[in-house]
Amino acid sequence: MSFKFPEYEGLNLSGINKSVLQRWQDEHLFDRSLQLREGAPSFVFYEGPPSANGMPGIHHVMARSIKDIFCRYKTMKGYRVDRKAGWDTHGLPVELGVEKALGITKEDIGKKISVDEYNAACRREVMKYTQEWEELTRQMGYWVDMKHPYITYDNRYIETLWWLLGQIYQKGLLYKGFTIQPYSPAAGTGLSSHELNQPGAYRDVKDTTCVALFSILDPKAELLGHGTPYFMAWTTTPWTLPSNTALCVGPEIDYVAVRTFNPYSGEPITVVLAEQLLHSFVSAEHEGEEALAAYQPGDKKLPYLIVARYKGQELVGTRYEQLLPWMRPDGEAFRVIAGDFVSTTDGTGIVHIAPTFGADDSKVAKAAGMAGLTVLDREGNIRPMVDMQGRLYPLEHLDEQFVRDFVNVDLYKEYAGRFVKNAYDDTLGDDDETLDVTIALLLKGQGKVFRIEKHVHSYPHCWRTDKPVLYYPLDSWFIRSTACREEMMRLNETINWKPESTGTGRFGKWLENLQDWNLSRSRYWGTPLPIWRTEDGKEERCITSVAELYAGIEEAVAAGFMAENPWKDFEPGVYTEENYQKIDLHRPYVDDIILVSPSGKPMRRESDLIDVWFDSGAMPYAQVHYPFENKELLDSGRVFPADFIAEGVDQTRGWFFTLHAIATMVSGTNSYKAVISNGLVLDKNGNKMSKRLGNAVDPFATIEQYGSDPLRWYMISNSSPWDNLKFDLEGIDEVRRKFFATLYNTYQFFALYANLDGFDTEAPQVALSERAEIDRWILSSLNSLILEVDSDLNDYEPTRAARAISDFVSEQLSNWYVRLSRRRFWAGEMTTDKLAAYQTLYSCLVTVAKLMAPIAPFYADQLYRDLVSGRADATESSVHLANFPVADRSCINSSLERSMALAQSICSMVLALRRKVSIKVRQPLQHLLIPIVNEEDKLAIEPVVPLILSEVNVKELKFVSDGDGVLVKKIRPDFKRLGPRYGKIMKAIAATVAELSQEQISTIERTGSLQLTIADTPVVIEREDVDIYSEDIPGWLVANEGTLTIALDITLTEELRLEGTARELINRIQNLRKQSGYEVSDRITIVLPEDDELTRVLAVYTSYIAKEVQADSLTQSASLKPTAELELDDKQLPIAIQRVN
16 A cells, blocks of 8 residues: 655755654653563673763764664664663862862862862762753764663762772782872872873973982092082983982993083083983093193083993992982982983983882882982871972971971072972963972082983873872872783783774783772762771771671771761661662761771771772673672673773773773673774864864754764764764765765655655565666665675774765665666656666665664654655654664675676766766767776676666777777886885886786786796786776777776767757756746647757757657747747757647
8 A cells, every 4th residue: 555755845954853853752762672672682882971060072972973873783683782871970070170160279178168068069060061961962862871870979889889899809909008109289189000091191391301410429539630520310300309319320331430511610520421321411522631621611512531431330339419408318318229220312321319209219219228308297297398289398387396307497498388390380380480490590500410401201191180290109009900910911802992903002002011000099079998997007997888887887886986877777788779868978978987996996997089980990880789789680691791882092091991900800801892992083174172272063053053963974984983083064064965965865756756656665576587687786786785784883883884875875876776767767657667666766765774773863764764654653663663684695696786886987987088078978979998808897897888878878889809909008017016025126127017018918907917027036016016007099088997998989970969969959958847847747849940950950859859858849930939048059049838738
């Protein structure tokens, strides 16, 4: 039974977006798509949790489109794909936003604002833009369960985090250590190594560096006699020089003692440095006593005289004078020590050691028994000379007795309170003098610096504050991830990384160099570390559940350590949201809980929070409250591990790593099987988008203007997801025009004629063998497309899939099949051939709707419903409830596809030649020659010769062989391919190739290679190594494309010219019919003026013209009454055209 296919006035993808969204909402389509797959195999997907304290951007459309594509695809493939949304609610982004909003710093928390009030503000801030995120998710068509998200601040979520930490603790992988760690003064917390390796964390900065001069105590005799003897040491951080307590040499490095002059003061000095680096500081041409004697202060080139040579080991133990005696260390200091890490790639070969500000420094100093320069603050904490805000300790913040005993107040007071980096002081800018400059100039004035200069080097910055980090001694809790490094590396090899290079490179190399995970965060809003300790640190307990902590509180109440149980209304073992809302596992509440140690001592919680990346990395377990709930669900494999995840490349050492690390340590398996690491979305010029630069794109406005489908299609088809996308709004419009408008017009063509003819979609199918060759070809191509798209999406290659669909719709379905078959649709009655054409086009459109549905869900659904809604209830006919197409391999005819591909290529080449000489397609030509390299090509082209001739309007096609001598082929070598193989004899090869005979060129084309001996060297010339082409011959145009060559005869005879004019006349009359508003079926009469050229044309082609334009009569008259004018051969001709009543 037939029905009317909807027809439209125009393509409005933004409007379609809105109407389809409303339909989905009314039909609860997402829920129903899950219900439809109830009991089906699971495809497990994890949503990386965003933070809703910031607005979503255009890059989130990219990231969420990638996720949505594969979830929709797998649903259509028969899987149940549960998609649980999540919110990342802890950590620095939230806290820093709150501090900015409240006008406070971390130091104000607990003073100007209570921890309770601060955390309440964080809880509000973190969900600030939830509505905007949900709306963008809805508008872009990303199906994910936003109604039941996992939220990382939820007490049940935190309980699972504690359980996971308990598992790690029980395996001996959680420990406390005092080490030098990356620390962000701006954020007030230590950072993990994976945070320090976020994209963009290391940046090139231009800092003031100096080569300091350390005065040698008790120098050897050879060092005397030419000024003061010094050790030279270079540093890129002069602000650490006041904390110097040692100098480090390479034990096997060769050093020299050199007499020279201070370049600033001109004073004679004797310096010790690595011999390999000597000429970086003095002039190689000015060596010896005479050069020294000739030196004048201010000379640019410094003379020198080597007076001694040493191995580094011989210098070990030498003492030197403290460079800046602002404070004295409490322990052994100021002597030379040895270290294997010292190199001679730059600097002086002598390394300044400040044990409180570098991991290597601390390690080598400790091994040599050297003290670090530390202070004692007013709270009794032992700290480095720089406080946790990044300042040299203000005197008033230091212990008074310490100041009296260890600080030279007169020297230090001028610098106390100075920030070591200007970035830490909001009152300072880039042009203000830095502490590095101040110290360098101070040393210059004292004659204790050899060189001061600006130096560009890579320096780490905090991933959230964008400010430089310090390496700082901190008491922290660590996860011993290095103990599982080999297992993580082994499991990583089983993950399907897209692109593979990220898995083996950025991620794989990261695992190879893995360091222990700094878990501690000195903050307030986050998951508290669940470890309680006695004051002496000898007894500790790791809490793994709320029930365990509840029982511990009861013990503490009984022991008199707590007055009452603050959780008395909570019921352990009841996992409802209502019950868990009775407690709060955040600070300050858990800090008030005191537990009882096995020996009966009070235990208080370690004050640290845990790294927020642990929160998100634990989501496979915590999102289902494992193991307290859903244990069987996770253990059975139904929700773990993930089959697929996708996030930005910045998560490679963030979420991707923590997912992998936690699953490896806790479950001994992967957390995910396949991952897409998508690239950045940049502006069209390749710059990073930002509001500050004014190049950010509003995703809401973009969807409103264009609709989500062209936006998604553009982002996916433009470049592979893992490549950076240069986002250009014009690209969206191009996708709309080239793909969606083409598909829309194809459907409109189908609907128009199908409605006119009453096409019945349920009529018996015409057998494939009875269909026209072009039907069999497009159905073969369609089924090949199904195989290709299915394979691409299964291999997480959405760009290939999108491009294949687009090429099929534009180049094969619309531009070839519909255009070449349109006369079949115009035919009067519903013949078998016409029915076959309808059924073929209908099948193509329905299948394309299914194939494109994962990428462009809105238009795909409308198109599908428009095509099939008459066959079933409308609610049941959504494409998102349909199965993914399955290819019918019996329809695939590879030889026919090849024939048609050759026909398309040949036609494209002929049409290009016509354009080259401005000969319109309506002008027939006589001859087309195709040289045949092999019989297979001839057999493939022969079946489509009539189609080619019709398409390019040529009378004859003739195959010629190389031996016919019609075309002379030429050849030239590809130097890029041949050069690497035959570099030394390339000139001889080029000369030989240029002289190859026609037979030899033919051999290369026919067999794919040619063996030669050139310059006594065997040489194999392969087809890809050369460019073979033919040049134009008189009266003909020649074109080459790969191995295909054509020659077009462009000679116009009088007979050809008249036929061309007839065809032009038909075109002009058809246009007038349209302009006059005539229906397709209307008959007309035509009167043309008396004109010699027209008379010659009509003498031959009157009947042909009349048939084409549906004219009952076509005559000429000198007295016609024109109704219009038409242009023909650059002449304006009157015409009388009238509809027959």
